[in-house]
Amino acid sequence: MAVRVRDMMTTDVVCVQPGASMRTIALVLGRYAVSGVPVVDDAKHVLGVVSEGDLLHKLADGDGRSATADRAKRSAVTAQRLMTAPAVTVRARAEIAEAARLMQEHRVKRLPVVSDSGELEGIVSRGDVVKVYARPDSWVLNRVERLLMLDFELPHVRAEVRGGIVTLTGKVRFRSSAVAVRRAVGAIEGVLHVDDRIEFDADDLSPFALHTD
Structure with missing residues (x-):
């Protein structure tokens, strides 16, 4: 079962x-110990994201050679002018790998x-994504066993998980x-490597396999 964004x-x-204002943004970032926040309208629609990096553009001393976008950041005094827009967003139903x-990207x-x-x-952060790969072996094993039993109906295939590495043993009819x-x-999610035994x-995948009607 794939982990979705809504799960993390x-x-x-x-x-x-x-x-x-910039002062308000700086206070919010500091108070809640976050490095960026969404900018939303009264209906909670996401207009953009303002981050510590955006504030740094404002604070940096210009040398006359910066890009137009950078100069606009330094002249900004509100979140609407300072933010990066449009925001890169994701749906709750998306798989965490998409996030x-x-x-x-x-x-x-x-x-x-x-x-x-x-x-x-x-909101989903890099830290949330990384947590997926720190899943305990027991969690991973549960997902693998459910996959084998419910999706593939292969009770004779067994799984063992150690440190995120899954070892599969047993026998099936076809290589496919x-x-x-x-x-x-x-x-x-959480599987670092599959040791397929x-x-x-x-071997129905061999080009020399015989097929009969």
Whole structure:
């Protein structure tokens, strides 16, 4: 079972409105020990994100060679002008791997979680994503066993988990079944590696395999 953003996100989100001053933003970041906050309107629609990095643009001394966007940051006095927009967001139903991809692609540390209409529902951070890979072995084993029994119906395939490494043993009829199991187990959050020792009776993936109607 894939871990979704809704399983890891924080729902008690600190945010500011577009008219918030720099002083207000700085106080909020310091008081709640966060490095960035969403900027929302009265209907809780996410307009952008303002971060410590955005504040640094304002505080930095210009040398006349900075980009237009940087100069705009330094002249900003409210969250609406200081924020990075549009915000990179994610849906609560998305898999946590999608959140990780977005963070890496856009080089951000947090993602506002929004509804289909753009309303703020929570926030997910890099720390939340990393927690997925610190799952206890017992948690991972439970997910693997459920996968084997419910999804593949393979009671003769057994799993052992140590340090996030899953060892699969047992026997199936076709090689394709073993390959499918290995891929599915490897996609479970918290699995660092799959040691596939599953045996099979027939190699149906071989180009020399015989197929009969």
